[in-house]
Amino acid sequence: MTLFIVGAGGFGRETYDAVLAAGDSTEPVMFCDHALAGEKTRGLPVVHPDEVDDDFVVAISDPDARARLSAGLEGRGLTPRTIVHPRAVIGPETVLGAGSVVLAMAYVSSSCVLGRHVQISYNTTLGHDCRLSDVTTVLPGANVAGSVHLATGATVGSNAFVRQGLTVGAGAFVGAGAVVTRDVAARTVVVGVPARPHAR
Known part of the structure; x- marks a missing residue:
């Protein structure tokens, strides 16, 4: 193989x-x-x-x-493989979808559900009960608090923070270092502290 x-x-x-x-x-x-x-x-x-x-x-x-x-x-009938670095932490009752990648020093807390082909970079944190839909991305150093929903194709940039219980819409992009304090609409780029919409 x-x-x-x-x-x-x-x-x-x-x-x-x-x-x-x-x-x-x-x-x-x-x-x-x-x-x-x-x-x-x-x-x-x-x-x-x-x-x-x-x-x-x-x-x-x-x-x-x-x-x-x-x-x-x-x-074509091929099988996606999930890759987890041994220095990542995956909490109890957390489910990782097929084809996902979790890199070193990532912390994925308990009772999270990650969809298919999700990418969690190094030195990131996901709080309890997060739901990450398919092909979502969390870039290095980002902090996603508990019960956050990242919709399909959403990206959280390096060193960004997403407050507990929020939703980042499908295809949305949270810029590096942004602090998200309210829901992010689908296909929207947000930047800054606090994060605000920014033209692509």
Whole structure:
């Protein structure tokens, strides 16, 4: 069995770090990236997406690209793999969806539900009872308080804070360092302290 890491950029390499830290060095790993096919990344071969024929994880931060690629690969009957760094903390009664990635020093509290192909970067925190829908992203250092709902494709930027009980709408983007004190509408960018809508 070969694990294909789809995306040979920064998050792809960080995902590979998590795979290595998990300790199964005997399983073959390849990167998949149409722009780098035929080259090597971290000493591993990079193949074209058409060549993926086994378990995969999509390690691309852009939620639209992640959704499109994962749907295409699953449509071919391939299985998404969930990757959790051994130095991440996953609380009791928390469920991780298929194809999700949780990096080192992330803390995911109890009774959270993460959808499919969710990305939780290093040094992040998710409070109790959070609900993260499919292809959501929490970038490094972000703090998402308890009972927050991140709708499909939402992104919380580096070092941002989302107050307890709020909803960040589908496709919304919380800018780096923003402090979210009210719900964020779908497909809206918010920045600042407190966070306010910002034109894309």
